[in-house]
Structures are given as structure tokens and as C-alpha cells.
Amino acid sequence: MRVDKPFKIPESVLVVIHTPEREVLLIERADAPGTWQSVTGSKDRDDEPFDExxxxxxxxETGIVIGSAEVPREALIDWGLRNVYEIYPVWRHRYAPGVIHNTEHVFGLTVPRGTPVTLSPREHxxxxxxxxxEAADSCFSFSNAEAILQLPNFLR
Known part of the structure; x- marks a missing residue:
């Protein structure tokens, strides 16, 4: 029985962090070493806007502050892509009983080359x-790889 944490909301974001030169940041999961991905995460509350x-x-996950002088708020773009996928069985215990699908909303974030990254050690x-x-080929998640392959379509 889960008494320590509420169930995860099955709506999440995927944020492809990239430079103008099309370099993509990937982070390795702490709970699945060898598994590389972009930033992902579920809403904290039902009414939380996806950009928040x-x-x-x-x-x-990265220590990058959106809305700072280095990474202005306008650098975060909702790509208007949605992925609905089956939650891997190993992670279903985090969701309410019977929840097996998640809807992921895809964003792109342009950052300057050399932007410092500070990982959350409990997560990555x-x-x-x-x-x-190469980043797309390195992702374990099909939807993450597909999102990265869309990057050239969203560069200004």
C-alpha cells in the first residue's frame, strides 16, 4: 500500500534540450543505468499548465533555469506534439490502479552551447x-527518439 506519495498523474512532458547547432542533451536514468533520455516528468497537480x-x-533534472538571462522563457517552445503510450509495467506501481497509459506533451528548449548542467543525483x-x-539513436524511448528527429522542423 502506498502511504508515502500520491499516485503520479498520467500526463507528462518531454523536453528536448538542444543548442542552435542541433546538439541535444541526454541524461542517464539513475533507476535504469545505461538508459538515456531527454528531460521528462509528470504534472504535480491536475491544473498545472504543461509549460510550468x-x-x-x-x-x-538539469539545474537549467528557464526565465534566466541565459535561457529566456521564450526559449521553451511547445511543439504541439502528443504521444500516448503504454506505461512500462516496471513503473506502473507509481500510478493509480488500472492506469496503463500516459499522455506526453513535447517541448523544445534552445540553450546556448556550453550551458552548465547540474543533475539531480537521485534521478540521473x-x-x-x-x-x-546520434542523440535520437541513443534514446531507449521510441517517442523520445521520434521527438529528437523532429528537431530540424522546429528550429527558427
Whole structure:
């Protein structure tokens, strides 16, 4: 029985963090070493706007502050892409009984080359910048890889 934490909301964000030169930041999951991904995270409350979820998750997972002088708020773009996928069985215990699907909202975040990254050690082990195609090939998640492959369509 779960008494310590409320169930996760099955609505989340995926944030593809990239430079103008199409380098993509990937982070390695602490709960699944060898598994690389972009920033992801669920809403904290039902009425939390997705852009707020993205801003919070990016700060929590990478230390990058959206809305700072280096990374202005306008650098975060809702790509208008949605992925509905089946939650991996290993992680379903985090959700209410019977919840097996999640809806993921995809954002892009442009940051300057050399932007410092500070990981949350309880969530991630390592980070790396890769050229966008190589980053897509390195993701364990099909939807994450597909989002990264869309990057050229969203660069200004």
C-alpha cells in the first residue's frame, strides 16, 4: 500500500534540450543505468499548465533555469506534439490502479552551447551532449527518439 506519495498523474512532458547547432542533451536514468533520455516528468497537480511542468522538470533534472538571462522563457517552445503510450509495467506501481497509459506533451528548449548542467543525483547519473541524430539513436524511448528527429522542423 502506498502511504508515502500520491499516485503520479498520467500526463507528462518531454523536453528536448538542444543548442542552435542541433546538439541535444541526454541524461542517464539513475533507476535504469545505461538508459538515456531527454528531460521528462509528470504534472504535480491536475491544473498545472504543461509549460510550468516543463520549467519545473528542467530545473529539477538539469539545474537549467528557464526565465534566466541565459535561457529566456521564450526559449521553451511547445511543439504541439502528443504521444500516448503504454506505461512500462516496471513503473506502473507509481500510478493509480488500472492506469496503463500516459499522455506526453513535447517541448523544445534552445540553450546556448556550453550551458552548465547540474543533475539531480537521485534521478540521473550522467549527462552528455550529442549531435541530434546520434542523440535520437541513443534514446531507449521510441517517442523520445521520434521527438529528437523532429528537431530540424522546429528550429527558427
Amino acid at each position: 511542468t516543463a520549467i519545473r522538470e528542467v530545473a529539477e 547519473l550522467a549527462w552528455r551532449w550529442l549531435p541530434w541524430r
